[in-house]
Amino acid sequence: MQADASMMKIKVEELESGMVTADNVIEPGTDRILLLKDTVLDSVMIFNLKERYNVNDVWIKTAFSASTVAEEMRAEINIHQSLNTLKSVFGSDDEKPITEFTKEASEQITNVTNELITSLYADDNILLKMHQLQSYDDYTYKHCLRVAMMSVTIGKSLGLPRNRMHDLCEAALLHDLGKRTIDVGIIRKPGRLTDDEFAAIKKHPQNGYLLLRKNGGYTEEVMNAVLMHHEKFDGSGYPLKLKGEQITYLARIITVADVYDALTSNRPYRQPWSVAEAEEFMMGGANTHFDYDIITAFLAAFAPYPVGEKVMLSDGRKAVVVSNNTNVLRPVIKIESENGDGETIDLYNNFKYLTLSIKSVIKGETIE
Ligand SMILES: [Fe+2]
Numbered sequence: 001m002q003a004d005a006s007m008m009k010i011k012v013e014e015l016e017s018g019m020v021t022a023d024n025v026i027e028p029g030t031d032r033i034l035l036l037k038d039t040v041l042d043s044v045m046i047f048n049l050k051e052r053y054n055v056n057d058v059w060i061k062t063a064f065s066a067s068t069v070a071e072e073m074r075a076e077i078n079i080h081q082s083l084n085t086l087k088s089v090f091g092s093d094d095e096k097p098i099t100e101f102t103k104e105a106s107e108q109i110t111n112v113t114n115e116l117i118t119s120l121y122a123d124d125n126i127l128l129k130m131h132q133l134q135s136y137d138d139y140t141y142k143h144c145l146r147v148a149m150m151s152v153t154i155g156k157s158l159g160l161p162r163n164r165m166h167d168l169c170e171a172a173l174l175h176d177l178g179k180r181t182i183d184v185g186i187i188r189k190p191g192r193l194t195d196d197e198f199a200a201i202k203k204h205p206q207n208g209y210l211l212l213r214k215n216g217g218y219t220e221e222v223m224n225a226v227l228m229h230h231e232k233f234d235g236s237g238y239p240l241k242l243k244g245e246q247i248t249y250l251a252r253i254i255t256v257a258d259v260y261d262a263l264t265s266n267r268p269y270r271q272p273w274s275v276a277e278a279e280e281f282m283m284g285g286a287n288t289h290f291d292y293d294i295i296t297a298f299l300a301a302f303a304p305y306p307v308g309e310k311v312m313l314s315d316g317r318k319a320v321v322v323s324n325n326t327n328v329l330r331p332v333i334k335i336e337s338e339n340g341d342g343e344t345i346d347l348y349n350n351f352k353y354l355t356l357s358i359k360s361v362i363k364g365e366t367i368e
Pocket of ligand 1: 175176204229230
């Protein structure tokens with residue numbers, strides 16, 4: 001990153017809500033990104049930087065347009081409102097298990113659904129928002145919110161009509177509701193699960209389905225999507241071992257979002273996978289674990305190397321992403337050079353470059 005007059009480094013104690021990061025914030029002593037550049041800070045983020053991650057200082061933008069900030073703050077507040085509502089409906093994973101899902105709770109879920117669909121139709125910057133959500137503790141209701149945001153984005157990429165989008169979003173918000181019926185000790189257990197504990201966890205799709213059935217306000221579409229979100233395309237999933245199109249379309253979408261979120265989230269025992277690693281894994285699961293068409297729509301919606309991103313190549317050269325291919329891990333790039341006449345290489349279609357690949361994203365550098 002090149003420091004200039006538009007940014008300044010300030011102590012974490014002096015951060016205020018509404019300030020915007022001028023660079024990625026990295027956890028001290030690691031290379032893990034806590035917050036991305038251009039994040040509008042809120043009080044929770046500031047608290048986490050200070051208390052959980054021991055960050056000392058942060059690069060902040062000094063000049064920014066007030067209207068941009070107001071807009072970003074509004075989007076930020078919506079996410080927080082949704083998160084708070086979900087928390088009140090689900091309860092945190094540390095609380096005692098739930099035994100019913102009330103009419104009031106389902107009304108709240110409908111409100112969050114409407115809110116999310118409206119804001120996600122207007123906003124393409126979904127990855128950024130999800131990463132912001134990932135910097136907090138990882139509870140079921142947060143995972144459900146991220147999966148809903150991603151499912152709607154995939155639905156958008158698939159051209160799903162608005163009414164089915166509503167069912168999709170509701171089902172995604174509720175897909176792991178059944179986890180809240182399971183004993184806290186099992187859900188929050190940090191170590192390896194016994195066979196019995198694992199069997200109890202695997203009951204969560206049915207448990208969620210039954211809660212919704214008892215509630216009485218849900219369509220078969222929504223309830224089935226909750227029931228089937230751990231089925232796999234080749235029939236090796238659970239609980240019903242359904243195959244291919246026996247698994248409802250909405251469930252197949254939620255499965256893709258669910259696995260992607262699990263791979264890219266923080267876990268106590270491992271670092272999150274990078275976007276590119278997770279997407280490579282998921283491409284490998286097309287037609288076995290996942291529906292091929294849905295994976296294609298997912299990859300199109302979540303290109304890991306967006307146009308303008310600066311990348312390091314496997315041969316040590318730097319380049320800029322010029323456009324994306326159907327294989328989003330192998331875009332068209334332009335090699336960086338002093339006078340701007342670097343070679344343009346199509347990493348997917350030009351077989352001469354089969355052994356050349358993108359090694360990493362060069363973080364914190366902007367492309368003019
Ligand atoms: Fe689940």
